[in-house]
Amino acid sequence: MKTDDISYFRPAIAAMSGYTPGEQPKVSNLIKLNTNENPYPPSPQVDEVLRQFAAGKLRLYPEPMADTLRDVIAALNGVSRENIIAGNGSDDILTIAVRSFCDAERPLACPDPTYSLYPALAEIQGAPCRRIALNDDFSLPEDLAAQAAGANLLLLARPNAPTGNLFPKEEIVRLCAAFDGMVLIDEAYVDFAADNCLDLAMNCPNVIVSRTMSKSYALAGARVGYAVSQSETIAGMMKVKDSYNLNMLTQRIAAAAFQDRAYLRQTVNRILATRARVAAELSRIGFAIIPSSTNFLFASPPDGDGGRYFELLRQNHIIVRYFPGARTGRYVRISIGSDADMDRVMAVTHQIYG
């Protein structure tokens, strides 16, 4: 019994517009630098897994806790299986965290700007979201813990997105000690950074670190992420995840790719070299660039008009990401692609601002 003017959706869901992921255009002659994908393929071990895999095994359910994969991840991170939860991408981990720790009485807090999924997850959960403005240079405000007080979960991308900077670790240490609630440090881009917060996740009972294999491991299409925390926290999050959240092929692909450390290091180093070269060249043209600890650059063109640069790149078949807004609108976010792709970006950029 429902007439067309009645919606049974929870009011929060009916009212929200929904998170919009970065465009996945189907046109093939585009240079796609809008979702921080890796320009290089995943480890050759992934291909090996696919070649060897017997499709008949798919008739069976996968390991519900992904124990084999968790053991691989745990061993290489120097922790135990009980400290790891695997997710269908780190978005799944973030969803699980918000469902575990937030509700109408338990707000989420996050910096602004940051990964735009965070407020959307709070909205779905019916939890208030407190957005705390970063300083003008996108550094953490000194009183962040005080501003976040009363929230039950603080989501902190480190390195931050879309800005690319790495909040100093000592500030994170102080923050985790001062904040009376859970802190989830989203380390999606950490393999491109100088340090990480894994030790905090293991030593502080209120800290979770999440990781993804979408960026540095070039496995965005396989959907795999994980979180590290003390075993009590992981056990609680396990209750919230879908029973079989990670499919069998992804579990095997991820385990193989994760173990190929040499390939990871080699790919990351190539991207870091390209990043350094492009950042230097953009600076020479007069771009303001936030120091990047990621596989992208948050760069403001000489005229400070991010929207115009975004459009002109698009007219030249180069897709980057633009975040409208008083502060973010001065920038575009450019994923680091192959050297050939970045040469094309630079050629077009020289034409525009030359």
Next chain:
Amino acid sequence: MKTDDISYFRPAIAAMSGYTPGEQPKVSNLIKLNTNENPYPPSPQVDEVLRQFAAGKLRLYPEPMADTLRDVIAALNGVSRENIIAGNGSDDILTIAVRSFCDAERPLACPDPTYSLYPALAEIQGAPCRRIALNDDFSLPEDLAAQAAGANLLLLARPNAPTGNLFPKEEIVRLCAAFDGMVLIDEAYVDFAADNCLDLAMNCPNVIVSRTMSKSYALAGARVGYAVSQSETIAGMMKVKDSYNLNMLTQRIAAAAFQDRAYLRQTVNRILATRARVAAELSRIGFAIIPSSTNFLFASPPDGDGGRYFELLRQNHIIVRYFPGARTGRYVRISIGSDADMDRVMAVTHQIYG
């Protein structure tokens, strides 16, 4: 700042024990008939997809809405892309539905006994769950709509699990018309049944039908399910799902398997033949069997002691599922395996009750 005796988990999460999926034993000499897996491999087209797939593509994000797959599913069901949402298994679909329609003020209702995940999903969501007892023969009580009144979402497995019976469709039609809330008809096992409720999903604004490829398509390991409903309902559920909930390989595997209708029909028919044979043989020994429209039998041994039968099968390396409880404890749930596996079940069963 957290001492070891403080938990930041939402009280509902801290209190719950968590859903326990059916055991996935690693021992190889077991006959595994406990999670309703298909004894036959998926379509040969799945193997073909894996052989052809270029691993390098995994560096890119998958289609966020799984549009290619949705088009395949829509075409073969005679509906439009806008009527389909794809999920990481139908558990993902169920989670999305509960998050869309339930909260502290919007209870869930479901029969008892039914798929034990439903109450767990309500618990995670902080929504009350009204469990409505089925009649002694596991048929629907005539006043189900009245008993469910006040709930905002009714989850109804048809065919039901773990009982295996198919509620008459005319009762479902009446129920959907009488119930003031959404009705999600979980058709996980529908390919083993005589009819389905797809037309209700398309014609009644308060009806959603969910499906899985885990059972009839033998793709439990790939994690793929979907829901069919009117486009407004699908659009709302899309806001709740994770952005990239279905990985790239699963999207391709699912599209290939879904199109191989001849293989599906052949596999289902083999299982139906085995089911008929085993049901007849168990009946001759004195088992009470709920008429099954699924790939399992809910069967009560001659002495009415399901727990004992479960244990004796286990001692003979045959794993089935036992659901303790006043009514369900008289039965065990036996997935229909290969003919060889079922021959072994029957041999052991004859020994026990012979």
